Structure formats: structure tokens, C-alpha cells
Amino acid sequence: MKKIFLFTGFAVALSLSAVAQKNADAVKFSESINKKRGYDHLSILASDEYEGRETGKKGAWMAAEYIKKQFQSFGLKGPVKDSADPYFQKLGYASLSLSKSVFSVNGQAKESLKDYYITPASVSSTGYDVKASSILFAGYGLNKEGFNEYEGQDVAGKVVMIFATGDPTATAPAPQTGGRRAMSSVGSQQAKIKYLLDNKAAGVLVINANVDNMDPRLKNALQNGNPYLKTADRIKNMSSAQGLPVVVIGTAVANQLLATVNTNLDDIKKKITDSKKPATVVINVPVAFSAKSVETDVRAENVLGFLEGSDPKLKNEILVLTSHYDHIGLVADPNAKDKVNNGADDDGSGTTGVLLMAEAFAKAKKAGKGPKRSILFMTVVGEEKGLLGSEWYSEHPVFPVENTIADLNTDMIGRIGEEYLGKPDSANYVYSVGSFKLSTELGKLSEQMNDTYTKMKLDYKYDDPKDTQQIYYRSDHYNFAKLGIPVIFFYDGMLEQDYHRPGDEVNKINFDLLAKRAHLTFYTAWELANRANRPVVDKNADGTPKTK
Template sequence: MKKTLLYTGFAVMLSLSATAQKNPDAVKFSEIINKDRAYSHLSVIASDEYEGRETGKKGAWMAAEYIKKQFQSFGLKGPVKDGTDPYFQKLGYASISLTKSVLAVNGQTKENLKDYYITPSGVSAAGFDVKATSILFAGYGISKADFNEYEGQNVAGKVVMIFATGDPTAKPSSTPQQGRRMPAGPGSLQVKLKYLLDNKAAGVLVIDPTVDNLSPQRKAVLQNSNPYLKTDERMKNMAAATALPTIAIGTAVANQILAAANTNLDDLKKKITETVKPATVSINIPVAFSAASKETDVRAENVLGFLEGSDPKLKNEVLVLTGHYDHIGLNNDPNATDKVYNGADDDGSGTTGVLLMAEAFTKAKKAGKGPKRSILFMTVVGEEKGLLGSEWYAEHPVFPLANTIADLNTDMIGRIGEEYLGKADSANYVYSVGSSMLSTELGQIQEKINNTYTNLKLDFKYDDPKDTERIYYRSDHYNFAKNNIPIIFYYDGMLGKDYHGLGDEVSKINFDLLAKRAHLTYYIAWELANRANRPVVDKNQDGSPKTTN
């Protein structure tokens, strides 16, 4: 029979029920975590000189160098062995640029980024060169039992033209889904292209009306792709994306092709929608399109500082303290007076917290009071691009994930969020996210430590499975949590106009509150690094109790 582990949680609850006595050593070395020291770091990290710290850009490299020098000055070791710098874990990060982009219809050469575009990430190193004497127009590209636009057609070796989006048979959902990724439907471009790839089409012309009015920013991306992370999963996805030569065409090119069949986009859309019947037709018009690309490595690194534990039996276990040092870079509006997205709160504040804790723990070790377990202080890059730095570490861990006991992540700990403005406890709260998601025990440890040392109001709002903001999934702790490593994510809830805005400045940071939140993280880290046992993982990824047979 199945038996839940309730007895374990009950025993832990009894052991932690009373407020513990303060550890005088922990208190002594916490003094370095103060508002003045916080300001000294954050005023540099979030300065205009660092240009918003965008991943892959000069400002981020400057921030990485600053953090490295701080780690060195504290006495932390660089643990990275497979690079030129032991403090830098270099990400496999690269961009793709087009070196060739050609489209000709009926012998007429079209203009790139005006009449069509080819996505750089959709072109492999080998490139492609497609030529055909006719084009198969297949409407919306739908292939399902009651509406199959490929019925009676063999697409192998053919160039197929389809609308980028839409499904004339789709019914609007009366129950919108929140907080859940739904499977792609037959009207999604992903599904349409997979059908054509599986059936060996030679290439695809995707009718995309946005081609008619591309913004300067979009054009820049389409000439040189945003850098991408070369993890195993992403590389597999990219290989699939480049397997089928695909080009997006605007309405002018599409109508030129359709004119050869005495029709046009508007008439065809109306016909298909009203009749809910396919209007597939082979059009005798020659087309040729080709592309080539090159990949360029982009510098991006996580910055790691390592403090080895003092207990021979426990030092192989590692506690990780994280914060992301990157932000979103510069304001490209030529009329703007403020050019820098400083990211003081997001996440200069959390990075500052990591630096303060690193200095406190290294001072403790120098005084003979070092932690029993090892601690990895890691400021990660690429969070704003999609949690890239922590994803890279999770796939290429410097220390085995099996030996990693927890991750405490500080991402935005320097401001008062909108919900707390004007409230009595506005300067004495923090959102605690995920503390009991995987480990009941870790949540109870947090409660004990907070009651003993800091007495912050812990707000668990974002632990609600119905949270529409999905905060639990939106910072670097998640790449540890998805590998069953217990986490706590500390966050101030600042999601107003200054979030990713030009107003996220050092002048708006509450340094007393930043220091207090860093104190809470530090004291929990002290407890985790010195207690006899690592936190028990007693829950599944969805927060449900683990069971044993």
C-alpha cells in the first residue's frame, strides 16, 4: 500500500517549533551586510557606466569583472576548471547572421526585409538553395480529418505556400486556460511546418503580413539573430528548425504568385472561411530562394566564487546562493534623454546581496568559523534572456547536482512593491517563493530562522498554483527546482512602471530593506551550511507529497 511521508514532516515540525537561540558567530559576521556596504556595490553595478548590463554586451562584461574582483578580494576561490578563468563559467552562447539571402519569383529578384525575410536561426551552416517551376498553395496548411488541405496532394519535393496563422475550423474557447502551456493546435505554424517536414516538402513560403511593415528593431534581429544558448535541448530544436527551408513573404509577393492563378489573398481567405472547404491549387510560376549563415560566439559568463566547507564529511555537499547580474541594456529611442536601463533592483539588488553574503561568510572562515558545508556564490548571466545562465549551469554543473543541497535565490530585494506601498509593514516584508514547494523541511527552517533573527513578514502569495504571474517559474532558482533541488526565491514584488523601465535607479533603492532581506538569506544559508542533515525533498514537482510503496 502507498504511504505518505507525513511522519517525517511531523517530526521536523516538532524539532523546529520553538524559536532557536541566536548563534553569536552568525550574528557577528552578519555585520558586514549593511546598507552602506550595499550602496558601495550597487552604485557601481547599476551605474550608467555599466550600460544596463545586457547579456553579451560590454556592460555585462564589466559587471562580471567587478564581481570577480570582489570574490577575489574576499578570498573566494574560482572553481571552474574547464576554462581560461577559474571564476568564469563561459556559456555556449552564439549569434547567427545571414551571409546570403535571395528570393526570386518568376525571374524577378525581391528585396530582403521589404518583400520577404529569412530568419537567421532557421538557416543551418550548410544553408539551402531551393528552386521550383511551380508552387502548391495550400491555404492555411491544415491537415486534419474534417479539413485536410493536402487531401489528394503529394507535397514531397514541392514548394508549398501557406498562411502563417489561422484555422478556419477553430472555435473560440469559452474557458481560457491560465498558467498552463497548452499543446499546439492544427492552426499553429509549428504544427503546419512539422507536417511539411515529415512529408518531405522542398521548402515553404509562409504568408506573413507583418513583412509589409517591419520595424527597424525587427529588421536588425532578422539580419543578425539574437544570441542563443547552445544547450543540448536547444540545439536539437534548432536542428529541427533548419531542416525545412522556410521563407516569410509579404502580401505583395503572395498576390503576385496568386495572380498567376487568377486570384488574390482577400478572395481566397473569404472563400475558405465562408465555405470551410480547402482551396488548394498548384500555381505554375517559378520560384527560387536561397540562404547561408555563419555563427559567431558571444561572450557571456556566470561568475562563481567558492568557499570550501570545513567538515571533511560535509564539504562535498554544496549550498548555492544565486542572483542574476544582467539586465536589459540601453534605450535605443533616439529622442530619449535617459539612455540606460540601470536595473538597480532587477537584479543589481540581488547581486549585491550575494556579494554581501560572500564577504560575511569568508570573514567567518578566516576567523575559524567557516561553514561545515561548501557554499557556491554564483551570479548568473542571461536571466533576462530566458534564465540562460542558470540553465547552462544546470546542464553543465561545476559541482554535481546530486551534491547540491539547496539554492537560495535573490532577485529584486531592494524596493517596496506596489501592494505594500503605504502599508505599516512596507519596510519589513519579503515575498518568499517556493520555500515548501519541494521540501516541507526547508519551509520550516525558514520560519524558524526568520522568527529567531529577522522577523520579516513572509508573504507567500506567489506560492499559489493559480498565480497568473507564474513568478515561481520566472527566475534562476527554477533551473535548480526542476532538478529536484530545494529552493527559496526572495522577491520584493515590484512589477509597476519601473519594472524593466528607466526608473529602476539606485536612488529608489531602500538600502535598509535590501540589507534586512539579505540578512534573512544569510542566516538561512548559515543554518543550511552547518546543520547535521540537508533538507529532505518530500514533494514532487507539483508540490504534491512523495509516496513510497
């Protein structure tokens, strides 16, 4: 066992020593990766005309068409079979919206998105129609040992009202988890609703103060439908969420109901907290709510450009270069002066990097110096919605997963992050995320390319398992890593200044730095596409060494 690992390490050292000298061809064809060409692309992709490139909207469709035309102009092929357009991998993406939403208290109709809201994903196309002569108020909806707010109660066939969050018996706040998807988790609320579903409640009113002053982004999302990816798991989860009618109500409606039993939200919370005892009570006020949803397919596509390798023995192996071309669209606030979230850095910069590299590799092939392995240049959509485009590709790969040797992902490579502002090396660094997670060899190769060509500081901060931002899980490379494919995510670390705001504009991009980071990605890709062997995967998904 030790001899095997020693030999592998020696082989890696030999292969890396062979690339210590600059490759003249790589240097020559990298010249088109420059700040002028970068500006040419990004000034279009991040313009106001593209309206923030939100998935499923006009701006994203415009960006997809632009990227496709660039791939065509370079001479890349569209590799998607059985598609109306071989450059587009159409996602199974749809939007759910409410075709009906009614809620009344004691015969008085309430206003949607002001007094209450119903999430489209919680309603099936057949809908529901709930009527009850009374409500069971069960506080926080807890049913644990020593504090059971349903003790002595049969919730079957009843409408139950509970607080959205909180546990007056908790000794410490629940730990926070990172990652894009974890951020949207309903946590304990999901368990509370599941209890009511399992016990055949008729419906639930969830008290949430956020309804009172609704975030414009939430309001916009509820008005314009709830988009989702039609994977088997998501459809299954959605079906299970549609099992119990849920109405989210504001404090005004809740207090109206509680007033009939001579209390209010503040008093009832204080009473429960002080006594550490449930305050479950029946409210004899009739309520009625009904809803139906309708599903509409939404256009969304990954854009793929393919460069076939020159070596008959290696061209079936695929290197993937990714970025996401979508952003978050227009500002929801109608009073905003700047209404476009341009997404110049996030991730117009990474998409620009992919276009620059695609052009450079295509020029190399035309000159008879093309890569031995094939390269798939893929700009994905739906990253801002939860890594949807890369998830779809991971479940519907155009090329076999076992033939995919690595993914190099550029997501935000055009600016200087907060930690480097004002520092001497502020314009000469990049965060390298995940490069050693699955393959020691890939990480060392990237370091060798940097030492040979670009000489930037490679910052591995976000590889720390204790990273509170959980950056490793928050871009499209992760959907390749989940499949055991080695990855590197190049990133500038901008998390505060203009992040997901209209201020993320082209005039704030450092194009010299964008080009330099794209150069590092290009040289790493050049070596991966031309070396004798693909990078060895010597680690498990959790970073522990593989054993033979």
C-alpha cells in the first residue's frame, strides 16, 4: 500500500516537472485573452439592455443567443443531440403560479400579498377548498417531550394556527448552515407542518410578521410564479409539500383572531415564554381558504460549445470549462433609481472568461495546435436559482460522466474582494476553491501553471471545512464534484460591495485582473487537455484519502 502511494507521488512529481518551462504555443494563443476582448464581451452581457439576465426572462434569452453566436463564430460545434438547436441544452424548467387564491375570516375577504400569501409550490393544479367553523391555536406547534402543544387535542379535520418560528423551551439558537440551498431551508417549520399533515389536519395558518412589510423580492416572486426544475426529486418533494393547505398570515390577521379570546400576539408569546407551558386554545371564528395552481413551461437553456480533440486516443475524454451567465434580473422596488442588477462581476466576468478561452483554443485548433482532449465550453443558466443549470447537466450529461476529466469553473473573476482591498497584492490574487478536494494532482498542476505563467497568490481560504460562507457548495462546479469529477472554482471573493446589487457594473471591473485570472484557467486547461494522463482522483467527497 505505501509503495503504491509513493510511486503515485513520484509519477505526479515527474509529470509536473515536465511543464516547468513555458509552452510557446500556449503563450501564443493566450494573447487573445486580453482586457480589450474582455471589455467587448462584458459591455454587452452586463448592459442595461440585457436586464440583469434573470433565468426564464428576456435578458437571459438574449445572453444565451449572444454566447451561442460567439461559439459559432469561433468555429465551435453544438453538441446537443435531439435538440432544435444543438448549442442549447433545454432545461426542464417551469413556473407555478396561482390561478386562484382566496382567504376569508368570519366572511371578510383578506387581501393577498398584504394580509396573507399562499406559495404556489404548496398548491396542486386540482387545488383545495377549506372551510372551518373554528381554529385551533397551538402556539409554536411543538409536540416534544415536556412541551406538547397538542396534548389532549385531535387535529384531524381542523384548521390549526401556529407561529412560523421559535421555540420557547430552547436553551440556545439553532446552528446556522451554509450553502445556497441550505439558506432556503424551512427547518423546524417543515417538521411542524409534517406533524399536522401526518395527523390529518385540514389546513394550517402560519403566523409570519414578514407578511406585514413584505420584501419586494418575495412579493415579486409570488406575483410572477414559483419557478422550479423538473427533476424527479424536486417533483417528489413538491408533491409532498402539496399535501396540506398552508396560508401564511400577517400579524394583523393573527391579532384579529386572537382578540376573540381576549389576547394578542405579544401577550400570548410572553405568557408561553414565562410559564414554559402551552397555551393552546380554540378560537370560534369561521375561516375559509381556497387555491389552485397552474404550471407554465419556461424557456431556460445551458449554452454549449464543443471543440473536438485532435488525438484519436484521447479525444473521447472531456474537459469542461463552466461559468453561469444568468444573474438576478431587475430590481423589484418600483422606486429604485437604478432598476438593473447588471451582474458584471457575478457572473458576467466568468462568462467573459469562458468566451475568451473558447476563442483562444479555437484559434489554436485552426492553426493545427488544437488540444488532444476535447473541451466543452458550457455557460449555464439558473445558478442564482439554486445551481439549476449545472444540476440539470449533471443529471442529463451530453457526454458520459466517466469521460469527464475535470471542471474548471469561473464565477466572479473581475473585481477585488473585501479582504484584498488596499493591500499590496490586491490586483494579483485569486481564490482557488476545491482544487485539492478530490485530486491532489489537479491542485498541484494548477499551482505549477501559476508558478510558470501567472504568478498570482492562490488563496485557499474557502477550502476550510469551517468556512461560514460555505463557498465550495455555492457555484456550479459543485454539481460536477458530487459526481466525483475533480474541480477548481476560481473566484474573487467579492461578497459585500455591490454583490447582488445594481452597483455591480462594468465600470467597476478590473479587466487586467479578469484577463490574468482567465489566463491561469486557460493554462491549467491547456495542460489538462494535452498531458498524457487525466488527473488522478485520490480523495473521497469528504476530502479523506481513497483506499485501494
